[in-house]
Amino acid sequence: MATESVHDVALTLHDQLPILQLVVPFLAAPLVMVVGAGRGVAWLIAFLASLAAFAISALLLAQVIDGGFLSYQIGGWAPPLGIEYRIDAVNAFLLFLISGVSTLVLPFAYESVKAEIAERNQALFYTCYLLCFAGLLGVTITGDAFNVFVFLEISSLSTYAIIAAGADRDRRALTAAYDYLVMGTIGATFFVIGLGLLYMMTGTLNMGDLADRIAPQTDNRTIQAAFAFIVVGMGLKIAIYPLHLWLPNAYTYAPSAVTAFLAATATKVAVYVLLRFSFSVFSPGFAFENYTYELIILPFAILAMFAASFIAIFQTDLKRMLAYSSIAQIGYMLLGLSLMNASGLAATMVHLFNHGITKAVLFMGVGALTLRAGSSFYASIRGMGRAMPLTAAAMVVGGLSLIGVPGTAGFISKWVLVQAAFEKGWWPVAFLIVLSSLLAVVYVWRFVETLYLHEPARDAAEAPLTMVVPIWITALACVWFGINTDITMTAANTAAETLLSGSTGLAEPSPWTSALPAGEASH
Amino acid sequence: MLESIPTAFLFFAMGLLAMAVPKGAARSALLVVIPLIAAWQVWTLPEGNLAPVTFFGLDLELMRVDRLSRVFGLIFCLIAALGNLYAWHLKDTVQQVAAPLYAGSAIGAVFAGDLVTLFFYWEGTAIASVFLIWARRTLGAYNTGLRYLIIQVGSGVILMAGIALLYAETGSIAFDRMTLGSLGTWCIFFAFGIKCAFPLLHNWLQDAYPAATITGTVVLSAFTTKLAVYALARGFAGTEILIYIGAIMTLFPIFFAEIENDMRRVLSYSLNNQLGFMVVGIGVGSEMALNGTAAHAFVHILYKALLFMSVGAVLYRTGKVKASELGGLYRTMPLTATFCLVGAASISAFPLFSGFIAKALILDQAAAHHHAIVWGALVFASAGVLSHSGIKIPFFTFFAHDSGMRPKEAPTHMLIAMGITAFLCIFIGVFPGTLYAILPYEVDYHPYTAAHVVGQLLLLCFALLAFGVLYRTGRHPAEIRCINVDSDVIYRKAAPSVVHIAARAISAIWQAHAGFWMRKTDLVLRGLYASHGPEGRMARVWPTGAMVLWIAILLGVTLAVIFVT
Amino acid sequence: MSDHRPATDDDLPALGRLLTWVDRPGSGTKLFRALGGFCAALLVIDLLISKHGHFHIEDVWAFYGVYGFLSFVCVIYGAKTLRFFAKRNEDYYGAQAIDREDYPLDQTGVTKEADDA
Incomplete structure (x- = not known):
């Protein structure tokens, strides 16, 4: 085998991409703090780190988009003892989303952060931002269950800090961050309890190994309880409907750039973890897992689609409205997941991505409006569509994508989701999807109407170019991915197939990186 | 290029x-x-x-x-x-x-x-x-x-659902003739029906x-x-149910149009009635019937636009469009009045006007395929068209009692637009061959036979006579300021009331429920949270508590589901 | 008074002046009688032509005339009955509903006319 001969060959940078994906932002974080307050330097380092991460993720995605996976062993320690990073279409797609959104949000953040965060805190802010970014990447990339928890905590703790950074503008950010801290910790605790139970029963923490050892003991109550703890713990991070209460405040009071970044990435990463555990560690063939999805996740997903949309309709603050809309959209992702078939999973994956960029446009737009209008209340952004035509027009594009109008990214995901529901034969569910989209029409219309059909509340200039450009790049991406679906649908379909084919098992103990084709993984 | x-x-x-x-x-x-x-x-x-x-x-x-x-x-x-x-x-x-x-x-x-x-x-x-x-x-x-x-x-959403179902069923997205049967085709039919204003x-x-x-x-x-x-003509030609839907469509708007006060709404009802003729043609589905539908759509677009144009010109000049406020405008707007009369004659299908040569195709086909009752309904509807579009529109706008208004004649560009449209209405009526030549199928029909012309004139002139008798004896319904409830009362009046009542009930229940949990969680968590929260707001306290409660409940339920099953 | 508000019939456009005949006393009766005469003539012609309708009843003498007359009467009385049930005030759907609203004058030629004057 070719892989045998690779053992002692000098490593190229290319082979080290998986670890570089994390190392770059992780090293940049302390660097930002050390270099410190110098105007723009902190930002520049953060941006370059993010850009590098984006490039790396694109390279990784290109390697696995057609199937197969990369396995990287930290320090050359073979799993299950050593920590393994394992990249397949599922998480490569997500790495691409996270680093892409971060790279777009950072240019936007430059002005936004200057306006919203006190200067002495800015370097610290970028440090925490990078830690959060790196943490999210880490959760996504790792193939080790406990490592997921560690990275989750890294990202969560820094998330609490960057949400609290909104306190310079609104003191309520502190309570929001504090609430999120309490709840997030409870969620993480549940998750780690679940991991503990699994470790108790299997004695391993590598995902592939876990899957192999769980398979023979599905009737074990402890294993089943572990699944419940992991689902509920992650459910909180995802903001599944009744566990969403931390989200509106956190999104509303966080700095604009943070909201844009978190809304597009953080909950998506949590959905990914749920996917990974449901399909690669546990197996969709387990009866108890099916029941959990059909009897618990599905009803709550549908509830979220409606209840959160209704709440969104009656909001008076645009940012808060979008936060509730996110909760509703998470409902769609979970719905796709609970269909438990290939097209449902593809719908979830593609909606992860499409909703990520859609919300990025909208929250960046809100940030730009806040910069000029002072707040995001409907009362103060009234008529701003005329004062800020570029920002407002991009937000309309985002709004259309949120509804799922044909020609936008949002349409693709809903179309696939509806198809998946039909495929499963659940056409009442398909009908509910369409019905709930009508609610999106209502809340999107409310802000479009507020922006355009009122006399301007104040004179304001268009947002600075550093904001308008990333907003429009993302808005155009919404349209682009609504028309050209090559990348998103291929990646989503491959991801869905990868997930459905179950665990890829423990990787061959070979040092550093080994690229394995899908079929030959477990020989 | x-x-x-x-x-x-x-x-x-x-x-x-x-x-x-x-x-x-x-x-x-x-x-x-x-x-x-x-x-x-x-x-x-x-x-x-x-x-x-x-x-x-x-x-x-x-x-x-x-x-x-x-x-x-x-x-x-x-x-x-x-x-x-x-x-x-x-x-x-x-x-x-x-x-x-x-x-x-x-x-x-x-x-x-x-x-x-x-x-x-x-x-x-x-x-x-x-x-x-x-x-x-x-x-x-x-x-x-x-x-x-x-x-x-x-309508579009239903259409999309129908397309998705049809695609799942047949694997084809071609837009060709369909047969009603599966849910998908019914969805598409229904979506078309909404836009076609089915009863x-x-x-x-x-x-x-x-x-x-x-x-x-x-x-x-x-x-x-x-x-x-x-x-519909493309997708559902020859679908029998359309014949009956179309017949009903030709009938019920007549009565509404007769008592409606807003002239543009009268024309909207009339539009609905005209669609009925076309839908019957589609339902019959023979080549000649489809010709009739296409021809009727063609001429209908022209004369309906002409009528809307003339009423619009009056609205433009006077700011009024209600029958009860109009009348006697022929004095200063004689050209608009003339064009309106051309439109009225066309829609009523007087010989030498476009309606005559198009509607005849559909009526002839309905009769040729032995749909006696439908045919009777269509002839009845033809007299009804005369009553609201042929008489009511021009008569109560430009003639009848003098409203006292003396507006200027319509602007020149409106007159030109109306003039061209009116010309086309007459031209097609006089030279039906020009329209027949572009219809979907070969036309073998001669509208100007003695029997047809005399029959049509008898129908229309006796209907006019009836109008004369009723109007002169004061039995014609008066033009008064009012509206008439139609099926829109369901979503404009009944549904909002139901929603309103439901909303009040739900909000009452919700308030009671939320209050209850707020008190409970306050009690349990006050000690724990009194020292927390930089701003110490109680409003911040209960969501956290509720959240913990929820996570516990959800874990319990999940475990129950897993263990029980 | 401006020229577009004619005080007398002489200021009307030619065609409009011609048409004022219909409002003269007795004109209505004349028109009605002319229509009656025309109908009678049609009935006579109907006797003379040969007819081959799809249904036998079409060939009966004066069928279309009777059918037209009765249809019209039915429409009128049907409409009156409907009005009895369906009639509502203009503010039935609320004071600001479309049914209640006048067309905005600034989008018509009315105000421009006033400006000219």
Whole structure:
């Protein structure tokens, strides 16, 4: 085998991409703090780190988009003892989303952060931002269950800090961050309890190994309880409907750039973890897992689609409205997941991505409006569509994508989701999807109407170019991915197939990186 | 070169150009000339699938040109030019952009060779057209526009569901003749039915068209419903249920039109009634019946636009459109009155006018296929058309009692637009061969036989006589300020009341429930949280507590589900 | 008074002046009688022509005339009955509903006319 001969060959940078994906932002974080307050330097380092991460993720995605996976062993320690990073279409797609959104949000953040965060805190802010970014990447990339928890905590703790950074503008950010801290910790605790139970029963923490050892003991109550703890713990991070209460405040009071970044990435990463555990560690063939999805996740997903949309309709603050809309959209992702078939999973994956960029446009737009209008209340952004035509027009594009109008990214995901529901034969569910989209029409219309059909509340200039450009790049991406679906649908379909084919098992103990084709993984 | 561009794109380009060209004569001229170029393009295009595109793995046909789509495409281009000429005075970018986009979507839908393309344009007509209503810029128009939009977009959503089902079933998205049976085809049929204003699905029409702007109504009257007629003719020709749906459509609007006070709503009911004739033709489904439907759609678009134009001109000059406030305007607006009479004679199907040569095809086919009761209903409806569109519109607007108003004659560009349309109505009536030549199938029919002419004249003149008798004896219903409830009462009155009551009940229950949990969680968590929270708000306390409660409940339920099953 | 508000019939456009005949006393009766005469003439012609309708009843003398007359009467009385049930005040759907609203004058030629004057 070719892989045998690779053992002692000098490593190229290319082979080290998986670890570089994390190392770059992780090293940049302390660097930002050390270099410190110098105007723009902190930002520049953060941006370059993010850009590098984006490039790396694109390279990784290109390697696995057609199937197969990369396995990287930290320090050359073979799993299950050593920590393994394992990249397949599922998480490569997500790495691409996270680093892409971060790279777009950072240019936007430059002005936004200057306006919203006190200067002495800015370097610290970028440090925490990078830690959060790196943490999210880490959760996504790792193939080790406990490592997921560690990275989750890294990202969560820094998330609490960057949400609290909104306190310079609104003191309520502190309570929001504090609430999120309490709840997030409870969620993480549940998750780690679940991991503990699994470790108790299997004695391993590598995902592939876990899957192999769980398979023979599905009737074990402890294993089943572990699944419940992991689902509920992650459910909180995802903001599944009744566990969403931390989200509106956190999104509303966080700095604009943070909201844009978190809304597009953080909950998506949590959905990914749920996917990974449901399909690669546990197996969709387990009866108890099916029941959990059909009897618990599905009803709550549908509830979220409606209840959160209704709440969104009656909001008076645009940012808060979008936060509730996110909760509703998470409902769609979970719905796709609970269909438990290939097209449902593809719908979830593609909606992860499409909703990520859609919300990025909208929250960046809100940030730009806040910069000029002072707040995001409907009362103060009234008529701003005329004062800020570029920002407002991009937000309309985002709004259309949120509804799922044909020609936008949002349409693709809903179309696939509806198809998946039909495929499963659940056409009442398909009908509910369409019905709930009508609610999106209502809340999107409310802000479009507020922006355009009122006399301007104040004179304001268009947002600075550093904001308008990333907003429009993302808005155009919404349209682009609504028309050209090559990348998103291929990646989503491959991801869905990868997930459905179950665990890829423990990787061959070979040092550093080994690229394995899908079929030959477990020989 | 022109061949390779789908006609719809010409209109979209026109809409974009209209934004760039400054308001005034240049923009107005642009809006008249491009539809004429488009008409010429449609006229000269060869038949076939001219613009195949692959999108999202689907093979789309953007330009399927055959004789059926050509006749609809042609009249759509023509009426777009005439409608824009009528709106020459407009200095409203919203309408001048919306109208081309709307017309373009309708034309695109007509030439769509597959259902996915049809769906895109179908929604396009809904979204673009609502701006012609909102351009009135009043609260009433805004609310009406929203109702209209919801129903129209709803039709598109149902269409999409139908397409998805059909695709799942057959694996094809081709837009060809379908047979009712599966859920998918029923969804598509229903979506078409909404746009075609089937009975009980019709009320958006009478609600929205009188609410649009003067020029907007003229444009609106041409496209949406006739697009639906085209779609039905393409997809469901020969579906028997359509015969009965169509017959009912010809009947019930007559009575509403007779007692309606708003002249543009009278015309909307009349429009609905005319659609009934076309739907019957589709239901009969023979080649000649489909010819009749296409011919009737063609002439109907012209004379209905003409009637809307003349009533619109009156509205433009007087600001009034209600029968109870109008009358005697022939004195100062004699030309408008004349054109209105031409439109009235055409819609009533007097010999030598266009309605005569088109409607006859449908009636003849209904009779030839032995639908005696339907035929009787259609003849009855023909007399009914005379009552509201033939008599009521011109008589109570321009004659009857003198309102005392002496407005100026309509502006020149409106007169020209009405004049051309009126000319076409008469020209087609006198030379039916010109229209028959472009119909989808070979025509073997001669409208001007002695029996047909005399029969039609007998029908109409005795109906006129009846009007004379009733009017002179004071038995004709008076024109009074009022409205009449139609099926819209369900969603404009009943549903809001139900929602209102339900909302009050839910909010009462919710308040009680929330209060209960707030007190409980306060009690449990006060000690724990009193020292926490930088701002110490109690409002911040309960969501956290509730959340913990929820997570516990959810874990319990999940474990229960897992263990029990 | 401006020229577009004619005080007398002489200021009307030619066609309009011609049409004022219909409002003269007795004109209505004349028109009605002319229509009656025309109908009678049609009935006579109906006797003379040969007819081959799809249904036998079409060939009966004066069928279309009777059918038209009765249809019209039915429409009128049907409409009156409907009005009895369906009639509502204009503010039935609320004071700001479209049914209640006048067309905005600034979008008509009325105000421009006033400006000219």
